[in-house]
Amino acid sequence: RFIDAPISGGQAGAENGVLSIMCGGDEGDYKLAEPVLEIYSKICRRIGDTGAGQKTKMCNQIAIAGLVQGLSEALHFAEKAGLDGNAVIEVISQGAAGSWQMSNRYQTMLKDEFEHGFAVDWMRKDLKICLEAGDSNGASLPVTSLVDQFYKDIQKMGGGRWDTSSLFKRLRAIDGLN
Structure with missing residues (x-):
């Protein structure tokens, strides 16, 4: 199972748990990862299939x-x-x-x-x-x-x-x- 999940927000965003995370991958795999990703993000979205996160970045x-x-x-x-x-x-x-x-x-x-x-x-x-x-x-x-x-x-x-x-x-x- 794999999702690509690039981030935006830099070091300060990471330290403060307010990154923007753009994800690509299977919807079921994304749903499994989403609770963890939401811990350190202000927004986390599945954009599409694998690779969509990288393209969004x-x-x-x-x-x-x-x-x-x-x-x-x-x-x-x-x-x-x-x-x-x-x-x-x-x-x-x-x-x-x-x-x-x-x-x-x-x-x-x-x-x-x-x-x-x-x-x-x-x-x-x-x-x-x-x-x-x-x-x-x-x-x-x-x-x-x-x-x-x-x-x-x-x-x-x-x-x-x-x-x-x-x-x-x-x-x-x-x-x-x-």
């Missing part, structure tokens, strides 16, 4: 890549426009732009702190899998492909172990702000 990584790039660009624009990044995020995070990434990463981004979180090297590994799967199933992923190249730039800057929010550092470097 790919969707998660695709979404995060775009979100972090968008947040980086918003903070960069605010900085270049002479706005207080903290005040900008305080307001926009309460509207449609709000996200986990925004709430949990903007302060470290503004402080140029990237020695934490999910490493660029790991994200590039994940995005490679996503892009290959997209090629295989016919899904066009232009933003994901572009952000993957931005992460490649960060690796060239020596930032392979930096957090994925280092996309902001890349933008600052382009403008000579770092």
Whole structure:
């Protein structure tokens, strides 16, 4: 018996028992595992047959890549426009732009702190899998492909172990702000 059950939520989510778990596998097998999975998750769902959990995790990584790039660009624009990044995020995070990434990463981004979180090297590994799967199933992923190249730039800057929010550092470097 097997279910694939990738997670999202990082170390803090694991420590606090609030992970998101995306599962694939036989419905009966999932029902057997569900009580255990629910102990350390805020949401746990069977998405489909075996492999559906992995494909859902790919969707998660695709979404995060775009979100972090968008947040980086918003903070960069605010900085270049002479706005207080903290005040900008305080307001926009309460509207449609709000996200986990925004709430949990903007302060470290503004402080140029990237020695934490999910490493660029790991994200590039994940995005490679996503892009290959997209090629295989016919899904066009232009933003994901572009952000993957931005992460490649960060690796060239020596930032392979930096957090994925280092996309902001890349933008600052382009403008000579770092």
